[in-house]
Amino acid sequence: xxxxxxSGGGLVxxxxxxxxxxxxxxxxxxxxxxxxxxxxxxxEREFVAHISWNSASKYFADSVKGRFTISxxxxxxxxxxxxxxxxxxxxxxxxxxxxxxxxxxxxxxxxDYWGQGTQVTxxx
Numbered sequence: 021x022x023x024x025x026x027s028g029g030g031l032v033x034x035x036x037x038x039x040x041x042x043x044x045x046x047x048x049x050x051x052x053x054x055x056x057x058x059x060x061x062x063x064e065r066e067f068v069a070h071i072s073w074n075s076a077s078k079y080f081a082d083s084v085k086g087r088f089t090i091s092x093x094x095x096x097x098x099x100x101x102x103x104x105x106x107x108x109x110x111x112x113x114x115x116x117x118x119x120x121x122x123x124x125x126x127x128x129x130x131x132d133y134w135g136q137g138t139q140v141t142x143x144x
Contacts, residue, residue, distance in 0.1 A: 022046045022118050022133045029114060029138030032106055036142070040101040042116030042135055050074075050094040053119050055131060056101045058112035058140075065115070067126045069101060079124050083109070106142045113137040 028040040042054070056068040069090040070079040078090055084103075092099040099116060117131035125131065 022049065022052060024116050024118060024133055024135035026114065026116050026135045026138040029140045031141045031143065034107050034142055034144050036106055037102070037104045038106065038140060040103065040114055040116075040138060040140075042099045042101075044097045044099070044118065046097075049097040049118075051120060052133075053121065053125055054090075054092060054099040055117045055119070055125060056090065056099075057115045057117060057128060058110075059115070059137075060112040063112075065128050067128070068114070070125055071099065072122070077124065079126060103140070106140075108142050108144045111140060111142050113139050 023045040025043050032038055051073055053072050055070040057065050058068050059065040067081050068084055071090045071092055087105045089102045115137045116135045118133040119125055119131045
């Protein structure tokens with residue numbers, strides 16, 4: 021069992037940056053691939069980024085490529101989402117998720133564990 025807790029959300033002006041963190045409990049964090057998703061009001065949850073257990077593979081949604089980066093520190097049981105050049109379209113609740121297994125995981129149902137989410141609001 022892995023418990024995930026996101027932090028770092030908030031209100032930022034367009035063009036600004038935020039770094040989200042996701043702290044995981046448990047000693048097997050390094051075995052999990054991790055992902056970030058987001059859900060805006062009235063919309064479905066959508067994939068943002070994925071990182072493999074050893075950081076060798078990373079995937080990004082087209083909408084965030086070149087602006088967002090994903091990283092992890094297995095010694096700290098934490099995964100990060102650095103978000104730069106934010107726009108109002110990035111406003112959403114951001115969730116981190118974890119899964120065992122290899123290969124890219126771009127769909128919500130690929131993941132076994134979820135955090136409670138953190139709100140990101142970008143003002144224009």
